[in-house]
Amino acid sequence: MKVKYNRVSTLQQTGIRFTADKEAYDKILLDKVSGSIPFKDRPQAKELVKLIDKGLVQELIVEEFSRLGRNTGDVINTVEWLDEKGVNVIVRNLGLQSRPDGNKNPVWKMISTIMSSLYEMELENIKERTTVGRMLFVQNGGQLGRPKGSKENDVAFLKKKTTISAINCIKKGMTIRETSKVANISIATVMKVKKLLKSI
Numbered sequence: 521m522k523v524k525y526n527r528v529s530t531l532q533q534t535g536i537r538f539t540a541d542k543e544a545y546d547k548i549l550l551d552k553v554s555g556s557i558p559f560k561d562r563p564q565a566k567e568l569v570k571l572i573d574k575g576l577v578q579e580l581i582v583e584e585f586s587r588l589g590r591n592t593g594d595v596i597n598t599v600e601w602l603d604e605k606g607v608n609v610i611v612r613n614l615g616l617q618s619r620p621d622g623n624k625n626p627v628w629k630m631i632s633t634i635m636s637s638l639y640e641m642e643l644e645n646i647k648e649r650t651t652v653g654r655m656l657f658v659q660n661g662g663q664l665g666r667p668k669g670s671k672e673n674d675v676a677f678l679k680k681k682t683t684i685s686a687i688n689c690i691k692k693g694m695t696i697r698e699t700s701k702v703a704n705i706s707i708a709t710v711m712k713v714k715k716l717l718k719s720i
Contacts, residue, residue: 521546522579555590559598585635595636
């Protein structure tokens, strides 16, 4: 099988930019999770792992290394595991393959390590800029969170997309921390969801 794996960071992102790729694939998978989530813990990646374990996947195509993840250690472990399984990983934006013609690419390991390190650094820079931006916003009189006086009732809260995602994770038996990562919400919000589910 020839499989295309896409990833976007939030539930709000549609992944529509990937539709520019008109190449034919046997299967296209899209995860809507942060790149900091380990590859094998992502819902669609889990399906991919099952296919690879069955020996059904020969080629895995990603747009760029950051789609595999933004944690250097996890990305390296993932690409090494894929190599052990004999899967040829193709990174489209670099025109790079891990096993062209079934043979190991001698520069693959070096480039994959460098690129994954750069993407992890980029993620840390994004987090730092976001934190600084919030601090400046508050220092200039801005207020984070819901405006004072506004209140969201429990029914409206439980109908939100992120809440529904959290509910599905909880029903699957995921821990609070796992649910927080997959649904891209805070641990406090996950605990609120669990509390409301018990009261229904």
